[in-house]
Amino acid sequence: MRRIPLLVLAVAAVAAAAVLVAPSDDEYPANVVLPSATGLIAGSKVLVNGFDAGSVDKVSIKDGRALVTMKLTKDFAPLHSGASASIVWKAVLGERQLDVRDGPKTNPVIPAGGTLDGKVSDPVEMDKVLDALDPDTRAHLSSLVRGLDRTVAGNEHDLQQTVRKAGPTLQALGEVLRAVGSDGPAIKELVERMNDMVTTLVNRDQQVRLIVSGLSNATGVVAQQRDQLRAALRKLPATLGTADQTLAAVPGTVDKVVPLLDDLRPATDRLPAVARNLRPVLADLRPTVAQLRPTLGSLGTLLQFTPGLLDSAHGALPGTDSAVASLTPALNFLRPYTPEVVGWLSNWGSSAANYDSNGHYMRVNIPAGMSSFVNNPGVMPPGMVSDPFPAPGAIAGQPWTDAFGSGVR
Template sequence: MRRILVIAAVAVAVVAGAAWAAGGRSYRVGVLLGSATNLHEGGVVTMNGFPAGTIESISVQDGKAMIRLALDSDRGPLHDGAKLTVEWKALLGERWIEIADGAPGNAVIPDGGMIPGTQAEPMNLDQVLAALDKPTRDHLSSLVKQLDTTLEGSEQDANATLRAAGPALAALGQVLGSIGHDGPAIRDLVTQLNAMVSTLAAHDSDVRAVIDALSRTTSATVGQRQQLATALQLLPGTLDTANTVLGNVPGTADKAVPLLRDLRPATQQLPSAAQHLSPVLRQVPPLLDKLAPTLTSAKQLLEFTPGLLDAVHQTVPGVSETAGYLGPVLNYLRPYTPELAGWVSEWTSNGGNYDANGHFVRFYLQEGATTFGNSPGILLPGTENEPYPLPGANANQPWQDAWGSGVR
């Protein structure tokens, strides 16, 4: 019979677990407490120190507080023997609920089931005072009487002060709660602070030197406050200019990247070019030494240059006038440049003969008895008369003048 009950309990646990996994919803349990002081809907519920859900609702049942909890799906279901404890977050402020699950082999608590819970009993003032010895109680009574005398006639001010201090005390409670949660971190911080203070104490002279240097720097900064003010006034315009420049940088960089890629082959040749350039650079100092006399002479020449330019300035108008006067003559003689070139060529060849006495010129008279005929209008056979030869005809030159153009 006992074996059958165990098997049935295990089957119920397996079915409940499978149904729970298939549902994928929050696992809800309830607890009945004597008071729900400082608990609120949405409050934190933890399990083994980690967040496990929230307080779903708080209601009154038989003069007690019925608290419904919504746990995360991966935190349920709970097992028989699970316990709930109400913990303080800090000395002041809200509380939270901590759940300790039962043994995994125990029966499963179904969704919506109840679990037992405990909470700290409220501490009365009489119990606190009873824990003190008689001298302490007498001294405390004297302080209370002095406080009563001090506040007499100022009850409204005291009440207003307490009402105004409410938010401050709530904030202090949150700070103390955070300190309670962050105890290990604060302990590590204090330890590191202690180590830092010890290091600073070991380097007291260095710290003093740093502080003295900082003091001198601060004094110098105060002495330059006018310059700093001027610089700060110019800073907005400088920042605007820098912003404009930086705004143009991406476009410039986009254009510069292809240029740098094209320059890569040339830059790869720079080491070898530098090696070949080294001998040339060695010759530069002697060249500069030889250049000094040249520069001295150039300096002397430049001293005469203004006078030379003045003389040229006076001469150029006359040359220009002469060129303008010779222009019509040159234009007239221009078509006959082939004859002039032929005459110079033939004259040079005529004077090229020489004998033992030196160079000589031989003239040939190509005239005969028939030249002086009695019939000047009749030409001899095989001859023709050209009273107006074209330019270049006598010298057998092409029909172009020295400028490369035809007859005008």
């Protein structure tokens, strides 16, 4: 019975350890193997491509080499195959930081907890710098220190006050230097890009010079025409107001045009077929159009004299118009008798169509009958009918009708 609580406690302990050991969802763990990790401690900053990306979790030894475990934020994870790490100086004096360079994005992803190859450059310590000084340099340095001691002697209080007041300034300067040391890779990249930009400008010096000259000339022209520009700007509000009114009327016009376009759509859909049918006709018209050139030339000559003819006819047209207006009633009266007039002209034309060696001649046949007597009391002989008011066209056997098929009204 006592084994059950012990078992429960063991499972809880393992779960707690797993929770403590398991990485957070917001962190990406990775390992770096280095020949040494001098100056690198837990909590040291980790840079990825020059940006602050995490910190060192712990530093341990494995197979005689330094094993650095780091944790990166998800913004810089995961890393890719080909990534490398190196220890760089955070400042001239102080701890170091780990600089990681990620591999190409197209390379395979390094899983969480993977290992990267690292390298360490030979650090330059202060004692190595002092050892590099030759005897003469050390002697001058010693005389400098003694001179400084004589200068400071008796002024210790003033120097103390100066150092105390310079503390905030030196602290601010230290922060600036620390920021420069932390953002060194980013600053380096910025300087490289500026160098590339300056190099490009130098290579295109002539083009830049032409652009600057053009801008200078354009500025001069603008300065000379500022009065016209000022007048145009004064008119601009009224122009914008008119444009606003015009644009305000556009929606109504569009609403009216859209139904019209919808109605025209069937006709426009037929236009391609009509165009295909017209293509042979237009091809046949080309020779005819070519033959019309002489006619068009003659027409051009005629049109040159047409204005004078129209000017001359302008004086005669009013009188002609009044004459036609006065003849209109008579013509309207004679119009139903058109068959008789045409028949009379046809009879006279056929009678005078004979021709001999002397010229044209006409034969006239005068019939005589019972109705020819002058003293006829009005009694018609058998077989004859008297019609004192014949209908128009009845004599010619063609009763008159108008264009609508109606008789005389």
